[in-house]
Amino acid sequence: MIVKNVKDVIGTEYEMRTDNWVSRRVLLKKDGMGFSFHETVIRPGTQTHIHYKNHLEAVWVVEGDGEIETIADGKKYKLEPGVVYALDEHDEHWLRGGKEPLRVICVFNPPLTGDEVHDEKGVYPAAADAA
Template identity: 85%
Template sequence: MIVRNVKDVIGTDLEVKTDTWLSRRVLLAKDGMGFSFHETVIFPGTETHIHYQNHLEAVWCVEGDGEIETIADGKKYALGPGVVYALNEHDEHWLRGGKEPLRVICVFNPPVTGLEVHDEDGVYPAMTEETA
């Protein structure tokens, strides 16, 4: 059994921060679960281009506000507590922070190693424990 507290990730190399978001990676590829599990905060007033070509992601919004816009069709969806979205077709999108920090819980398949950040195309590279 794996039991962790997200508070134990804060301030470690499992807390990854960029200009637009902060991700606390709680379960990773090395845990052998077949998925990874993160708590992420999207900073207010920011915009992040994302295109997970190597991963599927499900996101549950638990606090704050924001917006997701799919690039293929320009559709916009309001994000807030209780909203779940799934990038089941590797959907390229813009993720925007609203007036308040948007706190989300994310699941990735395949799992990430914990070192990933978006490249210039919004992609997480296909990493494995061996390449990390």
């Protein structure tokens, strides 16, 4: 059994920070679960371009507010506690923070190793052993 506390990730190499978000990577590829599990906080008033070409992601909003906009069709979806969205088609999108910090729980498949950040196109790199 694996038991972890997100508090133990804060301030370690598994807490990734950018100007727009903080991602606390709690379960990673090395944990052998077949997915990774994260707590992410999106800063208010920010906008992040994301396009996970190499990963599927499911997101559950647990606190705050924001918006997701799919680039292909311009559809906008309000984000608030209780909303779940899944990027089941590698959907390229804008993730926007609202007036309050947006706290979400994310699951990635394939799992992240823990040090990924978005490149200039909003992509996380493919896992080295996925080729």
